[in-house]
Amino acid sequence: MVKHVPGTLKKISVRNVRLGMFIHDLCGSWMDHPFWKTRFLLDDPRELKRLKSCGIQEIWIDTAKGLDASPSVPAVSLEAEEREVESLLREVVREEEENACAPCAFHEELERARAVHARAKQAVLSMFQDARMGQALQIGDAMSVVDDITQSLSRNTTAFLTLARLKSKDDYTYLHSVAVCAFMTALGMQLGLTGETLRSAGLAGLLHDIGKMTIPDSVLKKPGTLSEEEFALVKTHPRRGWEILKQAHADDIVLDVCLNHHERMDGRGYPGPVSGEELSIFARMVAVCDVYDALTSDRCYRRASPPAETVRKMAEWLNGHFDQRIFFAFVKVVGIYPTGTLVRLTSGRLGIVTEQTARNLLLPIVKVFFSANADAPIAPELVDLSAVQDAIVSSEDSAQWGFDWTALLGVA
Ligand SMILES: [Fe+2]
Numbered sequence: 138m139v140k141h142v143p144g145t146l147k148k149i150s151v152r153n154v155r156l157g158m159f160i161h162d163l164c165g166s167w168m169d170h171p172f173w174k175t176r177f178l179l180d181d182p183r184e185l186k187r188l189k190s191c192g193i194q195e196i197w198i199d200t201a202k203g204l205d206a207s208p209s210v211p212a213v214s215l216e217a218e219e220r221e222v223e224s225l226l227r228e229v230v231r232e233e234e235e236n237a238c239a240p241c242a243f244h245e246e247l248e249r250a251r252a253v254h255a256r257a258k259q260a261v262l263s264m265f266q267d268a269r270m271g272q273a274l275q276i277g278d279a280m281s282v283v284d285d286i287t288q289s290l291s292r293n294t295t296a297f298l299t300l301a302r303l304k305s306k307d308d309y310t311y312l313h314s315v316a317v318c319a320f321m322t323a324l325g326m327q328l329g330l331t332g333e334t335l336r337s338a339g340l341a342g343l344l345h346d347i348g349k350m351t352i353p354d355s356v357l358k359k360p361g362t363l364s365e366e367e368f369a370l371v372k373t374h375p376r377r378g379w380e381i382l383k384q385a386h387a388d389d390i391v392l393d394v395c396l397n398h399h400e401r402m403d404g405r406g407y408p409g410p411v412s413g414e415e416l417s418i419f420a421r422m423v424a425v426c427d428v429y430d431a432l433t434s435d436r437c438y439r440r441a442s443p444p445a446e447t448v449r450k451m452a453e454w455l456n457g458h459f460d461q462r463i464f465f466a467f468v469k470v471v472g473i474y475p476t477g478t479l480v481r482l483t484s485g486r487l488g489i490v491t492e493q494t495a496r497n498l499l500l501p502i503v504k505v506f507f508s509a510n511a512d513a514p515i516a517p518e519l520v521d522l523s524a525v526q527d528a529i530v531s532s533e534d535s536a537q538w539g540f541d542w543t544a545l546l547g548v549a
Pocket residue numbers: 345346374398399
């Protein structure tokens with residue numbers, strides 16, 4: 138949910154940014170540049186210089202809070218961009234859904250998934266701590282974690298992926314690894330990967346960030362803006378991870394994913410230089426999984442972005458950051474309104490998306506519990522949007538409404 142005066146947001150090229158503009162958002166992953174705060178008045182010439190040199194191509198400005206671009210500057214309004222993203226995502230919906238019905242219901246799988254998640258966290262914690270101490274990595278330990286996660290996803294894709302969203306700032310690195318493992322596995326299944334290839338893709342997700350264990354916590358968990366030196370240090374983690382995994386005799390997929398997980402299709406990622414054509418399917422997969430999980434998680438320098446808003450935001454970055462085919466497959470896994478998303482319906486009711494069982498990604502099952510019109514709670518009810526005359530009008534930020542999505546969904 139974007140808070141602004143309608144009609145005041147414009148996307149312009151970074152070349153046309155000048156002092157006095159209010160930066161509403163940076164187009165591109167927050168992890169790819171050191172401007173951790175994304176909304177600010179640009180009034181410092183040094184920040185303007187950094188902004189123009191950090192690789193960002195486009196920026197959203199809010200003309201109600203700062204200077205406007207001159208009329209000769211090409212600009213896209215938020216409304217036009219939203220229409221374009223909407224039609225892009227609807228293309229995914231039109232494609233036939235093959236895996237719409239999971240063999241096991243969400244709440245049936247939830248408790249088993251919770252146990253798998255707890256074991257996975259412990260295993261990753263111990264492996265990463267070994268790496269921090271310079272001890273050899275036991276890949277076999279990681280394999281059994283991957284197998285457990287794969288089995289849970291095979292029973293119900295959504296249960297484990299929803300639990301994987303639950304992280305605290307302190308255990309972010311470990312639980313992000315568990316989440317990326319699950320997303321890589323679910324995405325691999327969607328893309329038709331099987332057997333040892335699917336296993337390696339999951340393992341690669343689990344271990345992709347192991348190089349972070351060589352970066353001091355004072356930098357990894359710094360709440361403010363990173364200095365250029367600190368950011369340069371963080372950018373060494375793919376190469377350092379590759380070295381740890383090479384020593385542990387990890388397979389080629391795991392090594393490739395670790396080294397290239399911050400690369401981009403337009404060649405502007407790191408450690409580079411690598412062009413899009415050179416990136417393997419696994420490197421393209423992890424780019425999507427890594428960014429989605431990072432954005433939907435609370436970090437020490439910013440709050441989690443709601444999942445549906447994250448899907449839309451990532452769709453805006455398709456020109457450059459991600460492989461389009463891989464991204465669309467990912468949207469089929471998580472949904473356009475991922476489980477746990479607060480949505481407003483045409484009836485004025487608010488509800489939380491509980492399952493993606495419908496054959497249409499725009500029509501999930503929603504548990505309604507609040508009337509936005511009456512501003513009052515209503516009796517909770519499960520509504521299958523594919524079977525009733527009600528539809529989603531918008532996704533909402535549950536934190537801004539003061540609702541705890543984990544309690545509403547029963548995963549707290
Ligand atoms: Fe990373």
